[in-house]
Amino acid sequence: MATASKDDKGLVEMAWDPITRIVGSLGIYTKIDFGKGKVAECHSTSSIFRGYSVFMKGKDPRDAHFITSRICGICGDNHATCSCYAQNMAYGVHPPALGEQIVNLGEAAEYMFDHNIFQENLVGVDFCEKMVAETNPGVLERANATEAPHAEAHGYRTIGDIMRSLNPFSGEFYREALQVSRYTREMFCLMEGRHVHPSTLYPGGVGTTATIQLFTDYYTRLMRYVEFMKRVVPMHDDLFDFFYEALPGYEEVGRRRVLLGCWGAFQDPDVCNFEYRDMTAWGRAMGVTPGVVVDGKLVTNDLVDINLGIRILLGHSFYDDWEDQEMFVTHDPLGNPVDRRHPWNQHTNPQPQKRDFDDKYSWVMSPRWFDGTDHLALDTGGGPLARLWATALSGLVNTDHLKATGQSVEIHLPKTALKPEVTLEWKIPQWSNTIERDRARTYFQAYAAAAALDFIEKALAEVRAGNTKTWEPFDVPDEGIGCGFTEAVRGVLSHHMVIKGGKIANYHPYPPTPWNANPRDVYGTPGPYEDAVIDSPIFEENDLDNFKGIDIMRSVRSFDPCLPCGVHMFLGKGKTLKKLHSPTQVPEPDLAR
Amino acid sequence: MKLGCWGPVVKCNVPKRGWINGVGGCPNVGGICIGCTMPGFPDKFMPFMDEPPGARVSTLASGLYGTAIRSLRRVTQKTVDEEPRWRAPGKELLTGHKAGWR
Numbered sequence: 001m002a003t004a005s006k007d008d009k010g011l012v013e014m015a016w017d018p019i020t021r022i023v024g025s026l027g028i029y030t031k032i033d034f035g036k037g038k039v040a041e042c043h044s045t046s047s048i049f050r051g052y053s054v055f056m057k058g059k060d061p062r063d064a065h066f067i068t069s070r071i072c073g074i075c076g077d078n079h080a081t082c083s084c085y086a087q088n089m090a091y092g093v094h095p096p097a098l099g100e101q102i103v104n105l106g107e108a109a110e111y112m113f114d115h116n117i118f119q120e121n122l123v124g125v126d127f128c129e130k131m132v133a134e135t136n137p138g139v140l141e142r143a144n145a146t147e148a149p150h151a152e153a154h155g156y157r158t159i160g161d162i163m164r165s166l167n168p169f170s171g172e173f174y175r176e177a178l179q180v181s182r183y184t185r186e187m188f189c190l191m192e193g194r195h196v197h198p199s200t201l202y203p204g205g206v207g208t209t210a211t212i213q214l215f216t217d218y219y220t221r222l223m224r225y226v227e228f229m230k231r232v233v234p235m236h237d238d239l240f241d242f243f244y245e246a247l248p249g250y251e252e253v254g255r256r257r258v259l260l261g262c263w264g265a266f267q268d269p270d271v272c273n274f275e276y277r278d279m280t281a282w283g284r285a286m287g288v289t290p291g292v293v294v295d296g297k298l299v300t301n302d303l304v305d306i307n308l309g310i311r312i313l314l315g316h317s318f319y320d321d322w323e324d325q326e327m328f329v330t331h332d333p334l335g336n337p338v339d340r341r342h343p344w345n346q347h348t349n350p351q352p353q354k355r356d357f358d359d360k361y362s363w364v365m366s367p368r369w370f371d372g373t374d375h376l377a378l379d380t381g382g383g384p385l386a387r388l389w390a391t392a393l394s395g396l397v398n399t400d401h402l403k404a405t406g407q408s409v410e411i412h413l414p415k416t417a418l419k420p421e422v423t424l425e426w427k428i429p430q431w432s433n434t435i436e437r438d439r440a441r442t443y444f445q446a447y448a449a450a451a452a453l454d455f456i457e458k459a460l461a462e463v464r465a466g467n468t469k470t471w472e473p474f475d476v477p478d479e480g481i482g483c484g485f486t487e488a489v490r491g492v493l494s495h496h497m498v499i500k501g502g503k504i505a506n507y508h509p510y511p512p513t514p515w516n517a518n519p520r521d522v523y524g525t526p527g528p529y530e531d532a533v534i535d536s537p538i539f540e541e542n543d544l545d546n547f548k549g550i551d552i553m554r555s556v557r558s559f560d561p562c563l564p565c566g567v568h569m570f571l572g573k574g575k576t577l578k579k580l581h582s583p584t585q586v587p588e589p590d591l592a593r
Numbered sequence: 594m595k596l597g598c599w600g601p602v603v604k605c606n607v608p609k610r611g612w613i614n615g616v617g618g619c620p621n622v623g624g625i626c627i628g629c630t631m632p633g634f635p636d637k638f639m640p641f642m643d644e645p646p647g648a649r650v651s652t653l654a655s656g657l658y659g660t661a662i663r664s665l666r667r668v669t670q671k672t673v674d675e676e677p678r679w680r681a682p683g684k685e686l687l688t689g690h691k692a693g694w695r
Binding site for chain 1: 625
């Protein structure tokens with residue numbers, strides 16, 4: 001829902017609230033300078049309070065993954081997985097290798113499913129023929145005349161053909177992607193029972209009945225996906241490269257300083273024992289290497305450093321501070337001091353009030369990563385950008401199908417029914433911007449498929465060797481702490497738990513969207529959405545009366561926003577944009593006033 | 594995991610229809626039932642990983658019943674697993690059939 005009004009300085013206020021094609025509680029409020037064709041100001045707000053950290057207190061710790069899974073209807077299994085990781089650490093239990101591989105296979109299926117449906121059925125709409133015809137008719141004309149460089153690989157002769165195939169419901173590729181989301185979801189359900197609230201994930205392992213048949217059912221679907229990726233990656237490369245070419249300067253859209261965080265995904269059961277004191281080693285052995293990347297350089301890939309650097313700041317959020325409240329964890333198991341603003345010591349004191357952009361305006365707190373001098377507003381690059389960047393720079397991943405080279409990630413896809421072997425290479429881009437976030441997503445879909453190929457071979461080897469046990473018994477201690485790190489589909493995810501008297505004393509999940517969508521912190525540092533949208537140039541050809549804000553929407557959506565774990569566009573007080581960016585393209589009633 | 598979960602008493606069609614296209618569904622893949630389709634979920638069913646109240650009696654009863662039935666099934670299983678006497682390798686026909694033309 002978009003609204004607009006003009007102030008005396010010639011700035012036009014525009015707001016999109018709620019942002020559509022995501023779960024609707026995110027609002028982006030901007031001031032646009034139509035004279036300069038730039039966004040002058042931006043505020044990202046969330047109008048929803050969740051309270052998980054409040055009602056998790058006093059619950060049985062073994063229930064944590066079942067409850068926190070319900071945080072999200074899109075990536076709930078990432079929460080369940082992360083919570084099990086945190087519980088494994090707190091209980092000191094080490095699941096059997098087969099159990100870990102089943103979790104890895106489930107998570108790989110989740111990345112394949114979610115990135116596919118978001119990229120092709122939601123982000124794709126921003127780049128489809130109908131949308132481009134409405135916002136940049138000149139670009140569409142050029143697209144129709146531009147031959148696609150990889151036409152042989154994906155079957156679309158011109159860029160215009162690619163755009164038409166992305167049209168919602170009528171486009172051929174749009175519909176194919178919907179089918180793909182069905183069978184990738186089946187893959188997930190084979191491993192974890194239900195999508196998105198898994199019923200077979202427990203601390204200590206999984207309940208899944210591991211048979212050859214189970215893995216074969218997964219394998220056949222996986223190979224179809226591998227074949228699909230051989231068409232999708234070149235197709236998106238063509239589309240995104242075209243935007244740089246057709247709109248010179250498009251690299252500035254949604255561009256932000258390279259401040260990326262990735263908490264790593266896919267445990268290696270040979271190394272991972274879920275013990276805090278060995279976390280550096282098993283963190284580095286993960287299938288997606290954790291890391292903090294600042295200005296293109298790797299700051300750390302040590303999970304202990306990452307953990308200790310997390311700070312939760314207030315400033316413009318609807319909460320009271322916890323300066324004088326109890327500290328739960330003063331030192332981590334390695335003896336390092338833990339900050340009062342760390343999630344282990346955080347308290348949640350909600351203080352509802354009227355939204356005021358000069359004071360408090362969001363339910364999202366401001367997570368920052370402290371590098372020793374600065375509180376960095378890391379973003380997740382929508383997930384894939386940070387994952388591939390940290391993995392590429394670390395150069396630690398080296399499997400049959402994946403290789404991190406230091407400057408790039410190579411993805412080897414085997415022969416499939418209709419296509420020969422293909423090697424795809426994701427190279428570290430020059431910018432962290434809208435197009436590169438979207439491009440990385442496509443490559444990461446291939447990465448997840450290639451990773452799953454390794455996991456399934458290893459899982460089958462375990463079953464053939466007779467090691468079919470998938471779980472290990474455990475006892476809940478009276479006192480304990482645990483932390484879990486993984487990647488939700490759209491970026492970093494951490495769960496921090498403190499157990500006292502056998503019950504949860506403190507529990508703080510930090511999913512990716514709070515990292516991306518947060519408001520200005522106490523030091524005035526804007527959150528990543530705000531930062532990316534401020535000063536972003538406007539390439540849309542429409543005038544104020546017909547303005548859709550497509551460049552801003554592309555930027556926000558490139559982060560893969562989801563807020564119940566979200567930003568609103570509103571063109572100011574007076575005018576309301578009549579048309580919604582509705583994927584169904586059915587006119588909807590004007591609801592803004 | 595202890596035997597006895599909410600599954601037998603909960604009203605839910607997931608075990609029958611699977612989760613998507615007949616694939617998945619909690620008990621079909623080895624998951625426990627936490628009663629998520631029932632009124633009072635989740636609080637009424639927590640802690641999820643303990644036996645439901647009364648499960649000790651029903652688990653003991655179904656354990657006894659199961660042990661008895663299983664031993665009876667073993668008897669039947671043994672007989673159905675055996676090759677019939679007339680089905681053995683070799684040229685000799687053991688079925689007792691007498692071909693009129695030979």
